[in-house]
Amino acid sequence: RNTASGAKPTRLEPKMAQRAPRLRAAASAAVLAGVAFHTGALRLQRSAAAFTWAARARGAGATLPGLRRSGAGGTGVGPDVVFEASASSSGVSVTAALVRAAALSALGALAATRRRCLSGHRCQSASAPVRRALDAFGARSPARPERSRRHFFGGFGESTPTGDTNEVLETVNGIRRRRLGSTDMAVSELALGTQRWGGDDFNSPDEALCHALLDRGVLEGGINLIDTAESYPIPSSNQKPEGRTEEIIGSWMAKEPGRRDKVLIASKITGGMNITRQSIIKNCEGSLKRLGTDRMDVYLLHWPARYTPQSNWGQSLEYDWQKGRLAVPQAASFGDIVEAMGQLMEQGKIRGYGSCNDNAVGLMGMSAAARERGVPGPCCMQNDYSLLNRRIEENGLSEASSPALENCGFMAYNVLAGGMLTGKYGLDIENMDLEGPPPAAVDDPDEERGIRSNRDPRGRMDRRDWALTLIRYRTRAAREAMAEYKLLAKRAGLTATALALRFAAGRDAVTTSLLGHTSVEQLDECIKAFEEAARQPLDPQLCWDIDRVHVKNRLPLFTVDGARPERANRGKIGERIP
Helix, strand or coil: CHHHHCCCCCCCCHHHHHHHHHHHHHHHHHHHHHHCCCCHHHHHHHHHHHHHHHHHHHHHCCCCCCCEECCCCCEECCHHHHHCCCCCCCCCCHHHHHHHHHHHHHHHHHHHHHHHHHCCCCCHHHHHHHHHHHHHHCCCCCCCCCCCCCCCCCCCCCCCCCCCCCCEEEEECCEEEEECCCCCCEEECEEEECCCCCCCCCCCCCHHHHHHHHHHHHHHCCCCEEECCCCCCCCCCCCCCCCHHHHHHHHHHCCCCCCHHHCEEEEEECCHHHCCHHHHHHHHHHHHHHHCCCCEEEEEECCCCCCCHHHHCCCCCCCCHHHHHHHHHHCCCHHHHHHHHHHHHHCCCEEEEEEECCCHHHHHHHHHHHHHHCCCCCCEEEEECECCECHHHCCCHHHHHCCCCCCCEEEEECCCHHHHHHCCCECCCCCCCCCCCCECHHHCCCHHHHHHHHHCCCCHHHCHHHHHHCHHHHCHHHHHHHHHHHHHHHHCCCCHHHHHHHHHHCCCCCCEEEECCCCHHHHHHHHHHHHHHHHCCCCHHHHHHHHHHHCCCCCHHHCCCCCCCCCCCECCCCCECC
């Protein structure tokens, strides 16, 4: 009080000087006792109050020593620093000594509280006094972005993002390009999916067709993102092995100088137990060699290293605790993954990373591990997403990815549900719709017609092997929903394909849609749909009608028709259910 009011400081008498260390320790203990055992907003407010009280001494000459860093991304104040607040007892007032000790102790408590609070509690009401207190001592954490975004799980020393993920940065040849995560990468909202390029399937595009698709999409159509993987093509064979797809992309880029700079390339490392810190480095270098380039733009885990039920693409949603206990400790940790990715980024071999077929647990786990280690966090996730499968918007991944939290991009695949949303397959397996196209061959009640469809397939759903693997797109609930969406498209004057693609293009959570094509004509149709999406969003009433269908069954892909009593907890492709 004396120091703050400008009164002459009281000098320490000899006896008091002897007691000064104990007095300072008592002051520290008192502040910590009052601050350290409160949580959430109350704790932050009390810490801030101590700051504000102590800060008043600054104008009267009280100073603070430099703060010492301790731990990953945090500021710690130990007893030695507290006692450095007054280098000697002579010439320092009792009040100033106590103020300094209290302030430093409060700062230590505040730093610890901020880390805890920001990892689990919002504490909005305390943010203003905390900032004022930090400003008073010149100990403010790095400035937040000027945008409204606040990274809930941020910490001292976090980097400032470039901007909001998914914001439109430019339009090229009619196709919008959106920011991917916090990076400066602008990706086209229509991307080339390459899973089958150069593969051993009946209609896999050969190298010539793949190059034609790249010419049309990249050189003419405004597309700049290519998604691939080290395990592509699927299916592969001895003559058309895994890795062939990356080689095809590389051969197209090698045709002409400057083509590499026209595209952004995302590739993936095979998931599960294949993922280690060493394999991430080694496999990335293998992909770069096949692509014929020295850098990749985005590197993803094809599926998580850890066990998670959706990594098998089946109809399993329930987490198996026992399997998790056994499998997760053996898998590469989030720390191992982000350290390897950070090393690749530091070496200039990749610009960003993420995970495919993952969920909010994976995103938050990698993000937290990255902050602890001082490396950039993931810039995107990739999952199955369509009119039939909107679970990322409702299971926490969209929330975690939002600019309000982790500011992470999202790549959607199977936007056309394995071709089922194009309208080329009939949806009535009771054979009552005589005017519509036949159902997928494996579902067709007309056996002879089903055989003919299998011999001359319209797509994967007419082939028994693929049709059984992709059964989730043809559940009864899925067909019922698709029939309603098809009717909505007709009423709106749209094709079924256009409705599905423009729906995805209009979703806040979606940065880009990865589409595979077996002809240039298919690519033309997709480009047209995204050009229309850029010019005019879907009518709000149509969007509400789509939502009304959706809320009847939010997860039609994950219904199971005819679960057999003798196959307990097993789905169509052997996955654990429910």
